[in-house]
Amino acid sequence: MTELYYKTISELAPMIKSKELSPVELTASVLARIESIDPKLNTYITVLGDMAMASAKQAEADIMAGGYKGPLHGIPMALKDLFYTRGIQTTGGSALLRTFIPDYNATVVNKLLDAGVILTGKLNMHEYAFGATNENPHFGDAHNPWNTEHITGGSSGGSGAAVSAGLCVASLGTDTGGSIRTPSALCGVVGLKPTFGRVSKYGVIPLAWSLDHVGPMARGVEDVAIILEVIAGYDPKDPTTKNKPVETYRSQLGSGVKGLKIGVPSNYYFDDVDPEVESRVRAAVKTLESLGAEIIDVFIPELSLSVFAEMVTITAEAAAYHHETLVGNPAGYGDDVRLLLQGGELITAVQYVKAQRARRVIQEGFWRVFTQVDVLVAPTVPITAPRIGQRYVNVNGKTKDVVMQFMVWAAPCNLTGIPSISVPVGLSSDGLPVGMQIIGKPFAEGTILKVAAAYEQESSLQDIRPIQ
């Protein structure tokens, strides 16, 4: 029998709705799990135990009185610590914001609370979301629940590890260069970066305005769909959001992949991939083919512009946001983040404009391929989780920088704003998760969720648990 803290939203919601399970019992189970496991994982920066129990009691009373709100009512979730939460410390993973307490909620926080979510706390992250390892000099490193000597990935590493280990039922992360998908892949959970403009970023500490995305992380594809239905939509406070109707993503999950055209890039995404990662992803592609999808090899040469465009855009925009603090208090940053911000100060205007033009060229490359296929599939990241402190990995006899390995595979979807979901596709021989990303057309979240759900039905990975 699955412990309460390991159940998914899609399992828990009917139990809560039918009053078979109280949100109080569920929240107590999650809080006990945090108390017992988090000293090993360090996923939480702030645990809101008393507040969560009070919210759970209120949810129980509301449901008993006939006021059930929907599938998130009474569900314990935790948030990456860069979402503004009124009256609750919001650090951004930075010592500079250790005492910062916002006086309003981010739009997505209001949406979750209105839907009845129980907030269990704020989660560890890479400092200011500017890094891919979640090694944090101010709040301590987050540890991977599949092997605590290894990184979680980042920057939403606390979210990935907490969801994976049952320290919350689901979470929200942000993704500027893979920060939802990388920790999802390394921790063995499902993470969705929606289309740019699908989910509001109002009240979210920015990293790079034109690359940032907010999205859900959970233990199942249906859970991600449930959360997306709640948080998506136009927000007048965020001018980058699109005024387009939000689909009922869950209703599309069961329609399968028969007849769907799935593209597998023959360049870029499979260049220098760890052989074990490649074999797990190729096996997942075979599974999709066996379910009736048509597999088509595609070639997108424009992707070679991605590293330049991502490096220039992310560092320049981040440096613009942090400039005054970087000048006035450089010692307030960790070494890695300070170096990246100083590098961003040196990006020229010409480089920045060329990067934006390159983004358009990459978009056209994707668009050309999307006239032939419905979705693309590729490894989320080319390696499994390295050890904490490890700076380089050996891939096929070549020495590679760890952070670049994560950024390269994620960047094209940040630069173009197209949606991408990471799903677990197996474990390596040393027991670390492998992820596959499914990439779709703009605002085609329903399609990539459908493909992810079809694969998930055939996978037995959801029955395997990390740390006990």
Add this chain to the structure above:
Amino acid sequence: MEDFLRQALMMSGINASSKDLQAIAVTMMGLLEASAPLTFFQLTDVVPALLFDAEVAVA
């Protein structure tokens, strides 16, 4: 190169340490390497827009 970087950062009011400058120089060399594909694509030939929008129409 580090001297040039130091002076460029000074113009923005940032006084970087020698150790930081060495690391930044490595990053800048990496950026130079990453810019190589720019020569293969006509960046001036795409639509006359700089604003970013995920939902673009392509002719």
